[in-house]
Amino acid sequence: MRRSCRVKNRQKRGLITNGSDIRQVESIGDLEELTEVEELDEIASSLSPHLDISDLNTSSMLAHTVLPCAVIDETLHVRWANPAFFSFFTDSSPGVGLGKLLSPTLSAEAATLLLAELRSKELHYSTKKGLYLPSKLKLPVELNLLFSPVRKKESKEVPEFWIMMVDDVTHEHRTLLRGTFLSLLEASKLKDNDTGYHIKRVGEYARLLATSMGDDSAFSEQVTPGFIDDIYFLAPMHDVGKIGTPDDILNKEGPLDAREWIIMKEHTINGAYILNSYPNIMAKQIALHHHERWDGNGYPYSLAGDMIPLAARIVTVCDVYDALRMKRSYKDPIPHETSCSIILQGAGTQFDPAIIAHFKKLRDRFAEVHDHFDDEFS
Incomplete structure (x- = not known):
């Protein structure tokens, strides 16, 4: 089993963090996938201390919903996703960055702003984004993305993971x-x-x-x-x-x-x-x-x-x-x-x-x- 490496040097991931101060260095949720990707059962296990559900892969709340859902980390990379997510984003895989997944709409600047909102206590570490995704091969889509923090109950720490739900409102x-x-x-x-x-x-x-x-x-x-x-x-x-x-x-x-x-x-x-x-x-x-x-x-x-x-x-x-x-x-x-x-x-x-x-x-x-x-x- 392969395990993904925790990013130790955040400057290499495009971030400098100092408390609530977040600024762009190069990119967030970059165009490169994580070099190593965990198996789904390992992801569920590694995230379980932060979640109120025991197993993401079998939980009816996320794994079996018709809405595309994913767990993203503080570098805006997908760490887990349900089958509906992979059916909707057919070119995605565990470890993909949102910058690549939602290109070209989610620019580096927009990704920086998104992460700042997700780390904002005033916004309860959650946010909602509307995105228009053009395509050269198919009709464009309009999405509402809803982000909710993944954390232990009553925790006061800034979350390390968020659940992202995707609502296709195109039609x-x-x-x-x-x-x-x-x-x-x-x-x-x-x-x-x-x-x-x-x-x-x-x-x-x-x-x-x-x-x-x-x-x-x-x-x-x-x-x-x-x-x-x-x-x-x-x-x-x-x-x-x-x-x-x-x-x-x-x-x-x-x-x-x-x-x-x-x-x-x-x-x-x-x-x-x-x-x-x-x-x-x-x-x-x-x-x-x-x-x-x-x-x-x-x-x-x-x-x-x-x-x-x-x-x-x-x-x-x-x-x-x-x-x-x-x-x-x-x-x-x-x-x-x-x-x-x-x-x-x-x-x-x-x-x-x-x-x-x-x-x-x-x-x-x-x-x-x-x-x-x-x-x-x-």
Whole structure:
């Protein structure tokens, strides 16, 4: 049986401690695992003097709960965890540091603050943290971490170990947040002649393009599964700012005059203001910049090239394609092939040419989405 070595020189672990004074030296809960890791039964035995439970491995309180639970030490390394913890953090193992486990969200500075709170008598040696963990391979997650001291009853000493419980609140938070903003989207549809199917189609087109781009090395760093999920939800909100556009301008039959056109353009700024409270900046970027052009001749700020946020550049292509295909009071719908020709001709002027390369590959899929959510037959 191997036993982990007690850290004797705390400076090597990134800490200098002097009573309640704790300051960062290098890192806490560092990116390296402990060099030697105890077997689980040895961990339970070594911690038992500090716990009110005799065996962590068999205790129904921790080992068998559906919540991921772990015991961490004063260097913020996992010393024991239940099966639910290892199922949730599939890349973890006994001895892993929280700095590695929760990277990149738990920085060295954040870890220092966390440990200071855990050693605070005023906070009863406990704390709660909310964390957002991005991922390049899967959807991001939102966690609440609850830390409670592990100690003998009535002990006045600063604990050496804490129980960390992990509550995944991703689904609940996302459902509540998106439900609120979907209500806003429904309200905006009452103002605009654009149909609900137009809004739905733009989201579907955006997901198609983003998914294809995520497999492209030129975009894969930015276009993660989380990015794809977000743009699918947020692309339909690109025109939410039209809530503030006067009805006589929004629903005018025929082209707008110069004064009306100035007012119409304000829907981008209004939309950004409305979506400013959404926690993902993508929402604001799409609303504000989906009428910018690659050559800098768009509005509201005449941004050019990569200065335009990627999500907005994607939505621009989707919105223009669907607008071409739609029937308006002042125009008939334009057939798919003709619409595609117009889009392709706009590469390098109106549209990002790299995105148009993906559109070209997906043009038949765009037609399928349009026909599936056709205003005339749906």
